[in-house]
Amino acid sequence: MKDSRPTYHPEIAQVRIIDGQNNFPISWLNTQGYCEYCIYLENVKGITAPRTMAMKRGSKVHHVLEEEFKKDAVPTTMEEMMETSKTVEILSRELYVESARHGIRGLIDEIWMTPDEFIIIDDKPGKIAYSSQINQVFGYCLAFKDKYGDGRRIIASLRQSTSGDVFWQHYFDEKAENRIKSIVHHVHQALLFNEEFLATENPNKCRSCRFSAKCDRRIEP
Helix, strand or coil: CCCCCCEECCCCCCCEEECCEEEEECCHHHHHHHHCHHHHHHHHCCCCCCCCHHHHHHHHHHHHHHHHHHHHCCCCCHHHHHHHCCCCCEEEEEEEEEECCCCEEEEEEEEEECCCEEEEEEEECCCCCCHHHHHHHHHHHHHHHHHHCCCCEEEEEEEECCCCCEEEEEECCHHHHHHHHHHHHHHHHHHCCCCCCCCCCCHHHHHHCCCHHHCCCCCCC
């Protein structure tokens, strides 16, 4: 019998062992789409770098939104929310999802639960839907479907964090699910050192990367 209690990976930061397999943060899927070598530098090599101003602003905005939500929030359980949402629309923020099967976990910024569908929202500072951001919100959809899916449609959404405008939406359909499963599988293979963490080939990304000063794969413009 497998020990289901989460434990820390002995060598790779942020990775947990859940149900006998590696489990990584869903936020890594955003990093992976930008430059997955950053995951290697920070979590395998143990290289530290200061948080960027964008990261600090993002944390501040998330905190403000969460505090506003708490003012009117009613304590409940996930089971109660799932049942209630079959007849009325409800909203939740900072919803933790974990999929032992796919080896991913994270906090969904906001989710609308309706009788017909679940709308999973990830807040971002800009208004351009980069593929890396799409991968991240698809990752939340994958984990949510695995844990709580009951046949209702799932919609992935990206929202501008300060204006509250949704600038991208897509049904989490079979094509989207297969796409993110493939990426998640690749990251797991890299964590097992069966595949390589690939570095970006875009020098503009290297220029703005917080790990650039310590990266052995940096591309000079």
